[in-house]
Amino acid sequence: MIQIEYILIISAVMMFAGIFGFLTRRSTLAILLSIELMLNSADLNFAVFNRMLYPNGHEGYFFAIFAIAIAAAESAIAIAIMINIYRKIKGISVDKLEKMKW
């Protein structure tokens, strides 16, 4: 017997771990990994709300599928930007990225 609260707590742990990583990591790739954690917890929430609250609907299911597609596109573009930055300044730490700060 799996209550809805258990899955929500799991996805909240994922979400806040992602927020912690987003606030504290230095490498931009690690920040992107944290963003993936947050997106993944949102997907899990979509699926579980669809499954538990509207078992005959399909909206949350499709939102999760489209969110996965958008996350893939986002990470591909972000990684292209990271590689470009690495070619320019030989590092991807956020401490070195100051050209576009203001």
Next chain:
Amino acid sequence: MFVILAVVIMLSSVATVVTKSIIRAATYLLFVLLGTAGMYFLMGYTFLGSVQVMVYAGGIIVLYVFAILLTEGAKADPALRKAKDASWGFIVSLVGFLIFLFVLLKQKLFAGLVPALGAPSEPTGTDTTSIDYIGHYMLSTGDGGYLLPFEAVSVLLLACIVAGLLIARKR
């Protein structure tokens, strides 16, 4: 099974953000994503689970590992900030999590509203998440159809391919 998946997901997601090496963080993220896929399978959403395994675990993690090795590699950088900044982030996320737990457990938002998973009240009538229904909804313009988002995502992926080539090309 649920307990195993839950423990794996929670421990790996915490390990993703506290480990020093980025490539280890990517590996822990892989475990988180596979655990989430297992959770989808447990809910009966097999197509979503396979999409998760294929796109996330198979595609995105490989992309991340390539990017890590192309940039800084596995060398241990000072991945975490100074202790002061890290403690601020920790406090913020811990307070947010505690507020969430308080609201969720105190208010009993779903009391009497949902049957637990695995209870005898399974979805009645047609199963709208079987794969032929998914294809039907994905390409229908009628009620509950998702043709417009489908086309928008395809245009987005095309733009993403072009922009990725354009940004990361050698000058």
